[in-house]
Amino acid sequence: MSFIPMVTPPVMQPETAWWFVFQNNKLLVEEKDGSVTIPQIRNLQEIGMTPIRKQYLGTLDGQHCYSVEVDEQMMPPKTMEFRGLRGLFESLDKDLWSIAGQAVQIVAWDQTHQFCGSCGQATESMEKERAKVCQPCNLTNYPRLSPAIIVAVLKDNKLLLGAPTRYEGEIYSVLAGFVEPGESLETCVAREVEEEVGIQVKNIQYFGSQPWPFPNSLMIGFTAEYAGGEINVDPTEILHADWYTVDKLPNFPGNASIARRLIDWFIEQHQ
Template sequence: MVDNRAHWLPGWAEDAPEDGDLVLAFSGSNILKPGDGWFLRWGGPEMGDSRPEALALGTWDDRRLYVTTLPDSGLPGLETVTLRDALLLMPGSPADLLSTAFQVWQWWQDHRYCGRCGEPTQAHPRERARWCGRCNIPWYPRIAPCVIVVIRRDERFLLAKSSRVTRNFYSLIAGFVEPGESLEQAVAREVKEETGLEVGNVRYQGSQSWPFPHQLMVGFFADYLGGELVLQDDELADAGWFSPDEHPPVPPDTTIAGRLISAMKADIASGRSPS
């Protein structure tokens, strides 16, 4: 994968945008995209008279880069693209950068006040954090660890359809890590809760930041040990065991789910045994 994050530098909070600086603009969870790329220019015609609050992300191609919110109407020449579509369906998008910008901007809006005493927070002078002078504590961007797993049973693997997602994808079992759990324990618990299955030989495969809203998806392979499928109704609408050659639509390889599924299909097709 290409690392297309912005290059962050200390002193970020002291910077204010100037005409010509690059801007990523959101409206809710939608990206406001100019037709020729992903960046607006601060003070450019696509922004009209808007000069909203903006937060420095760092530099991109040696130019200063900011994130902001704009209305999704009344600004000519901007296309509205959902963040999910940009990450799932547009392979040429700067996915890491868009994910970082959305998460940092949401954190900046959500932590204007200290979660302990309620006092207004200020920008930390040296770190990407908000600072409560009364409590003398920083508030960093939130990151919520999640596990996601491909379960192998002989020459097949488990796919499941979420009961909450409308897209016609079958994907993988996933869930948030609870306090006190290891990642491997979280895999076993989530699989048991959602499917009734027992798994073992849990082994790490990779990770991906996922900005819905601020997750770090940690991917694993696991082996089926026993049990029958008993689905958790509020999580899963359907699930089943599939072969590499015959399975329903799955997420693209721009997602960790898609890459895990492709890797498992390659493992099974090559004749490799779980290790």
């Protein structure tokens, strides 16, 4: 399927559209023949709901897409339910999941940028751009993205994996962290690895990237080689870290995140 992002909605409300409906960051999905999908309806009234705010997203194979936010009290119809986006990764169509990831960020941005951060006046949405402007002080706000690096560090035939405190030691993964103002991605990779496990790296190479809407990250993946140091973890972030050969890997992330793609890449190289 092909998605074209757009900002300006059609003049006439379409007969049917894809509706990405959010309630507290949870997405409304419809159960159909044992699988889940996004409701294709004319409007929210059709399913007994009233939107708080509505945004136009673009077209998916020519069909218009909207996102909306609804009140906590709204009850979905029997065949539909609100579910966490992360948990829908395996069951929802990949294109729809990806648009939903974009939609959840636009909904949250719209909700939190109703007023100017500088002077407090109400903002206005721009017509041809995904932006909100404050007329009195001319401050323009765009949806915020937080870039984060994620890196697979190799030492001979071993991969560096750490057990982040946020997974309570049950899952091991490659290291990751947010880019700070003024940092290049390479500087960030070197800093994060040094801070989290006390290791120096060299030969930092770009691997790939992935939007990660939890809440508004862009994950930028790298590979790197060990250059020096002994493992010494920062206990506030990492419970334990070590070098692992391909035949002795601990529990690692099971979904198709970029962390998993980096680990799969290591496995392919060392089988």
